[in-house]
Amino acid sequence: IPTTSPGLMRLKGGSSMPTWSDNPAVIKLREIAKNPYDLSAKDAISPARINMMQASACGLKLLYATERVDEATVDALSNLAKERDVFGKMKAMMDGEVINKIESYESENRKVLHTAMRDVFDKRNEAPAAKEASDLEMTELSKLKDWCNKLDKEKTFTDLILIGIGGSDLGPRALYLALQGYKKDNRRVHFVSNVDPDDAAMVLKSIPDLSKTLVLVCSKSGGTLETLTNEQLVRDYFVKKGLDPKKHFACVTGKGSPMDNPAEYLISFYMFDYIGGRYSATSMVGGPMLAFGLGYQNYEMILKGAHDMDRNAIGEKDVRKNLPLLLALLGVWNRNFLGHQTLAVLPYSQALVRFTAHLQQLDMESNGKHIDREGRFVDYATGPIIWGEPGTNGQHSFYQLIHQGTDVVPCEFVGFTNSQFGMDLDVKGTTSQQKLNSNLLAQSLAMAQGHITSNPNKCFDGNRPNCVILGKKLDPYTLGALLALYEHKVAFQGFLWDINSFDQEGVQLGKVLANQFLDIYQKVNKGEAVPATDNLSALVQQMP
């Protein structure tokens, strides 16, 4: 990682944060990391340890006896959280201070208020942390509720196509797929995100009755190439089928964006500049689609679960009881002190099939950063590579490497006592759900304790850190809590690393170059000559 760059001049001296290496807790943790807790030692994982190393909030339990930590490690991590002022920074975020910025450099300069989108439950005994933002969201929520009532009464629409990409697709799609057990009868939601024309084509071909189909175009900026292109493609398809897009198209966008043109849409919902795309699932980006497919009450329960987890994140100062902070600190321990580069998130729930994909954006777009909040290149590791697939399918695919590969992959397992549909059968004395959960627990323990034999081919070193997140059932409330757990884990890690987790400059260069390639394609389409001497034209000409 570069620590200096000619392109990066510090304009302002003096940092409010000690450098990472000067933090007493970092020094202490480096010392502990020379000889970390050995999970593979005899009796290293005991019932007492399992009972002690766990925390619960909002119906979720975090078991971390299988992480390479002892109480002294957790104490040192707790000190790190204090020294890096994570609660001060979380409060600043929830109160609506401008924290999405890089000091003295051009940056987004915005508040970060996704928590205000669900701070709508307390009957105003306790004022919401950012009242203005919560009040604006209340207006959108009541508009949404009225719209849902109207749709329920009129029964005109059975299908909805959501067009969006990145945060305007991944989070909402992951939540919708996660709650299929709560879907409204005779309602279906479809998703078009990729600018690959086959994505839209396949969805359009699968729609049973286009005349009963809503299209919800979702873009905060109202200017994303993929979304605008797909909107046009789908509009064109409606027209070709003799349908008036104005009677079918609705939108979610930022106030004042190029898409904020109510005359073009049946209805327009709004999100705000202080809602980052990857944090927007509980704003109107998720709202209309989820309320259409699952019902407004279920959408409200998602918000409630997320809000309760927000309370745990800001209100619980004991790290051993604060789920997001504990998960964040365990991640930092694995990343910065044990040196692990990736993190696998492995849900033992088919419903969470796209949840890890959402977490990839949430975590990697937030914390894949190489400068701190004052513009200095960091000399410590930041966000890990996130990946994963649901178990047990993953077990029959990549778990070989997780158990015996030369890289250690910390894992976070997620599982539930009960299935969503309850359609289960006792085969050979156990249900399928119990078989699923036996596998989850077995993988966690196998990774941690390993198994040594005289045959090296059958040896498991163990000592592979992991933790387990458990809930009773994946219902709307629990899913909201799980979503917010990860949102705050990512934010806390950003606060610990003192980076800005809320911008995404790293995606810009590719977009600029893609537009330059499009100019070349335009010339080719018009039959104009393209220069043979530049890299871009040379690459375009490589397309078979």
Ligand SMILES: O=P(O)(O)OC[C@H]1O[C@](O)(CO)[C@@H](O)[C@@H]1O
């Ligand atoms: O909602 P929009 O403005 O279309 O943006 C979509 C996505 O594009 C990104 O800016 C990244 O390219 C994401 O952060 C965002 O979620």
